[in-house]
Amino acid sequence: MEPIANLNGRQLPLAEARISVLDRGFLFGDAVYEVLRIYSGKPWLLQAHWERLRHSLDALRIRGVDLDRLRQRLLATIAAGPFQEAIAYVQVTRGVAPRAHAFPAEATPTELIYVQAYHDTHAEMRQTGAAVVTYPDIRWDRCDVKSTNLLGNVLAAQAAQEAGCVEALLYLPDGTLTEGSHTSFCWVKGGIIWATPQGSSILLGTTRSFVTQLARGDGLTVRDGTLRREDLGTVAELFLTGTTSEVMPVVQVDGRPIADGRPGPVTRRLQELYRRAVGEFVANPAEGAGGR
Ligand code: PDD
Numbered sequence: 001m002e003p004i005a006n007l008n009g010r011q012l013p014l015a016e017a018r019i020s021v022l023d024r025g026f027l028f029g030d031a032v033y034e035v036l037r038i039y040s041g042k043p044w045l046l047q048a049h050w051e052r053l054r055h056s057l058d059a060l061r062i063r064g065v066d067l068d069r070l071r072q073r074l075l076a077t078i079a080a081g082p083f084q085e086a087i088a089y090v091q092v093t094r095g096v097a098p099r100a101h102a103f104p105a106e107a108t109p110t111e112l113i114y115v116q117a118y119h120d121t122h123a124e125m126r127q128t129g130a131a132v133v134t135y136p137d138i139r140w141d142r143c144d145v146k147s148t149n150l151l152g153n154v155l156a157a158q159a160a161q162e163a164g165c166v167e168a169l170l171y172l173p174d175g176t177l178t179e180g181s182h183t184s185f186c187w188v189k190g191g192i193i194w195a196t197p198q199g200s201s202i203l204l205g206t207t208r209s210f211v212t213q214l215a216r217g218d219g220l221t222v223r224d225g226t227l228r229r230e231d232l233g234t235v236a237e238l239f240l241t242g243t244t245s246e247v248m249p250v251v252q253v254d255g256r257p258i259a260d261g262r263p264g265p266v267t268r269r270l271q272e273l274y275r276r277a278v279g280e281f282v283a284n285p286a287e288g289a290g291g292r
Contacts, residue, residue, distance in 0.1 A: 044278065120244075184242065237266050
């Protein structure tokens, strides 16, 4: 099925969507975005994605976006397919204006949604575990904003790909690991699940928040912590979380195994809980298309 877009309220095939070269998203990366997973035609963690979108828009002072209307457009675009297993991309830019760095006096935000079928290519790796590399975190100081300025992430992801790995974990000059180029990560040590503290050095992952909530509900302890690159050898388990990765065991970093080099029991348990939660979400008609 061809991807379908909604550009500023107009539905059309993605291949036909056009924006102005004076769009500030194109010229300055003056834009924010979200990526959502659609399971059986229903957008997963929709509320959390919309809250984060609001946070990003507020942080950049992009005004005049009707998020309820945008949500209705998203649901209509999914239904137009109709899409079952899919990804939705949502981007809002500050709009079109003559090129000047400061905010234009008048500009209407550009609102783009597109939905495309998704074939999960991670299934096998979720069983065997993934290999990742580490890469310097050269991004800016507001990583909590999901902006389309992704060069630091792009370079890191490319380094991972060239090393034959799925992801790059980013580290600060003092060795502190922040997050992946497009995923969050957690680790298990001393029977506790650890996660990087929420703040401006990471994007708070909707999947990570959901997974840690599942873990707590299952009686596991989750704490904020800091993991340095040189301490990777001391962790019992390491896993990625993300919209498309879901819960992905990491068994190797920079060519060295994590623990015994196989997915650990806590990660396995979280994968099971995650699958179950998605299954319940898909099966529950009361949830409606709006999702959680
Ligand atoms: N990336 N950290 C970064 C830097 C990300 O770009 C993402 C998501 C995450 C995980 O967030 P979530 O669990 O809400 O997907 C963490 C999306 C998928 C992307 O850029 O394609």
